[in-house]
Amino acid sequence: xxxxxxxxxxxxxxxxxxxxxxDRNLIITSANRAFYQTFRTxxxxxxxxxxYDLGNRQWDIPALRxxxxxxxxxxxxxxxxxxxxxxxxxGRRTMLVNARKIxxxxxxxxxxxxxxEDVSEERAARQESKRSWQLTQSIVDTIRDPLVVLESDMTxxxxxxxxxxxxxxTEAETHGRRVSELGQHQWDVPALxxxxxxxxxxxxxxxxxxxxxxxxxxxxxxxxxxxxxxxxPGNHAHRMLLVFxxxxxRKQRExxxxxxxxxxxxxxxxNLQVIVGLIAYEAKWTAAPCVQGYKAMQARxxxxxxxxxxxxxxxxxxxxxxxxxxxxxxxxISASLIGNMSGIKIEVKAEPLEIDxxxxxxxxxxxxxxxxxxIKHAFPHGTGHLxxxxxxxxxxxxLIVADDGVGMKDExxxxxxxxxxxxxxxxxVRQLGGTIATSGSEGTGTIVRIRxxxxxxxxxxxxxxxx
Amino acid sequence: xxxxxxxEDEVFTRQIxxxxxxxxxxxxxxxxxxxxxxxFLRSAQHIDALFTDIYLKDSVLGGCxxxxxxxxxxxxxxxLYTTGNFVTEKMKALFVAGTKCLRxxxxxxxxxxxxEALLAA
Numbered sequence: 001x002x003x004x005x006x007x008x009x010x011x012x013x014x015x016x017x018x019x020x021x022x023d024r025n026l027i028i029t030s031a032n033r034a035f036y037q038t039f040r041t042x043x044x045x046x047x048x049x050x051x052y053d054l055g056n057r058q059w060d061i062p063a064l065r066x067x068x069x070x071x072x073x074x075x076x077x078x079x080x081x082x083x084x085x086x087x088x089x090x091g092r093r094t095m096l097v098n099a100r101k102i103x104x105x106x107x108x109x110x111x112x113x114x115x116x117e118d119v120s121e122e123r124a125a126r127q128e129s130k131r132s133w134q135l136t137q138s139i140v141d142t143i144r145d146p147l148v149v150l151e152s153d154m155t156x157x158x159x160x161x162x163x164x165x166x167x168x169x170t171e172a173e174t175h176g177r178r179v180s181e182l183g184q185h186q187w188d189v190p191a192l193x194x195x196x197x198x199x200x201x202x203x204x205x206x207x208x209x210x211x212x213x214x215x216x217x218x219x220x221x222x223x224x225x226x227x228x229x230x231x232x233p234g235n236h237a238h239r240m241l242l243v244f245x246x247x248x249x250r251k252q253r254e255x256x257x258x259x260x261x262x263x264x265x266x267x268x269x270x271n272l273q274v275i276v277g278l279i280a281y282e283a284k285w286t287a288a289p290c291v292q293g294y295k296a297m298q299a300r301x302x303x304x305x306x307x308x309x310x311x312x313x314x315x316x317x318x319x320x321x322x323x324x325x326x327x328x329x330x331x332x333i334s335a336s337l338i339g340n341m342s343g344i345k346i347e348v349k350a351e352p353l354e355i356d357x358x359x360x361x362x363x364x365x366x367x368x369x370x371x372x373x374x375i376k377h378a379f380p381h382g383t384g385h386l387x388x389x390x391x392x393x394x395x396x397x398x399l400i401v402a403d404d405g406v407g408m409k410d411e412x413x414x415x416x417x418x419x420x421x422x423x424x425x426x427x428x429v430r431q432l433g434g435t436i437a438t439s440g441s442e443g444t445g446t447i448v449r450i451r452x453x454x455x456x457x458x459x460x461x462x463x464x465x466x467x
Numbered sequence: 468x469x470x471x472x473x474x475e476d477e478v479f480t481r482q483i484x485x486x487x488x489x490x491x492x493x494x495x496x497x498x499x500x501x502x503x504x505x506x507f508l509r510s511a512q513h514i515d516a517l518f519t520d521i522y523l524k525d526s527v528l529g530g531c532x533x534x535x536x537x538x539x540x541x542x543x544x545x546x547l548y549t550t551g552n553f554v555t556e557k558m559k560a561l562f563v564a565g566t567k568c569l570r571x572x573x574x575x576x577x578x579x580x581x582x583e584a585l586l587a588a
Contacts, residue, residue, distance in 0.1 A: 262552050269552070269570075273477070273572040274480060276573070277480055283575075284490070299574060302572055302573070302574060309553055
């Protein structure tokens with residue numbers, strides 16, 4: 001069957017809108033099924049009735065009278081005429097009425113077709129949405145950080161009072177515009193745009209995107225931008241909330257701390273350079289057998305300076321990441337001691353553990369001393385493998401310094417410099433409250449195992465410092 | 468034998484560095500700031516390498532600026548930096564391409580290794 005084969009009465013009975021036909025005296029000549037269902041009435045109670053008398057005069061509505069008696073006589077059709085009324089049978093309803101004059105051949109008086117659509121629920125939802133939007137806006141306006149809500153095309157739906165005040169923009173200037181177009185285009189940053197484009201489709205929030213620029217009336221400012229997807233239950237449209245956190249003061253404090261730390265570090269390092277220089281000058285006039293001792297002294301001062309570098313980024317309450325720290329120490333030893341002895345490889349195996357900054361220096365000196373000793377004495381042919389490892393065993397940290405070198409000949413016959421080195425090792429182990437065990441024999445390499453108390457910070461107690 | 472321009476505002480440190488370098492058979496030129504160094508660099512004096520501290524008097528990155536000016540004057544000049552500060556990536560980005568930095572405190576062995584590598588490059 002083709003659409004053209006469908007009769008007008010079939011269509012009338014199928015459409016969801018309530019339809020009624022009135023004659024020139026406003027007597028109902030017919031109504032469709034949707035009308036009877038919507039207004040809980042029937043054909044026999046409806047047809048032949050004056051519309052105002054219908055259902056105990058519940059249709060005698062001033063707005064409807066206006067439509068039928070004042071508007072329709074002068075116009076061929078009316079669309080979207082809104083009538084709100086309390087019906088005794090169905091309660092308060094908002095109806096959208098379309099009216100059209102119909103003339104049939106020979107009928108000069110004509111009839112009036114009224115199409116009545118019940119839009120009560122839609123109006124209620126719209127009202128609710130308006131109320132909730134007003135509530136949201138009032139919450140938004142109380143938040144001190146500037147924020148904007150964006151459509152999926154990145155245009156601004158609303159901006160908080162704080163946003164308008166801080167950036168000196170009027171509400172009208174924000175509507176329909178993109179954030180990147182505002183002000184002097186400070187927010188027009190490709191990396192930010194790229195991240196913002198992912199917030200809605202991939203539900204990927206933006207966390208702390210930093211922008212530093214000169215803002216008119218504000219001067220140089222640093223803002224942290226955070227964005228996330230927001231959606232209303234039952235609504236498929238998603239929007240983005242973009243919050244601007246002014247971190248200028250915090251940033252300045254951090255920069256001051258870094259600047260002060262660098263200044264102190266610079267002074268300390270220069271003073272240590274003077275000490276190393278004094279030793280170098282003394283070594284110049286010292287008999288050859290003693291030069292090695294002076295050089296060892298310089299190397300230890302260098303090790304302290306290097307350890308200081310590694311932990312100087314640490315502020316009070318923070319910890320030092322042992323794994324990263326050990327790798328840096330190994331890198332330093334490789335650079336300073338091996339020199340052209342490139343046949344010695346240093347390997348680091350470390351669990352992600354943390355150590356208190358106060359213990360980081362003796363720990364680093366201990367590793368430095370053991371590794372230096374191994375490199376000096378275990379590999380007379382300039383080739384070999386040295387392994388530094390740290391792992392958690394129970395409530396202790398085990399530090400292992402193992403080499404595959406020539407091994408120990410006779411512990412009792414240690415030469416003076418070696419004896420001094422092992423004295424230092426013993427002192428550092430004692431300072432850290434640990435124990436030491438050495439194993440290995442001639443030709444099998446040496447393994448030094450040191451057990452130290454676990455110096456972890458309480459969970460969540462401090463930020464981890466990647467040394 | 469090479470001629471090395473040593474730029475260091477700390478007199479004792481500069482003297483000791485020069486002493487070490489001379490002990491290895493090289494000649495040194497001594498400058499306490501960028502202006503003194505540039506005077507040598509603008510002269511006809513033969514110079515093989517520049518060994519400069521990064522923090523020069525009041526200029527936190529004075530050595531970095533000096534090295535760039537030096538390379539403009541003498542494109543083939545070798546450059547070695549030294550600093551007591553933590554060498555950040557931002558600082559490294561200011562280095563003349565292909566150069567290295569010797570961190571303070573450096574021993575005579577470390578300085579010797581660095582200078583030999585610099586002159587051999």
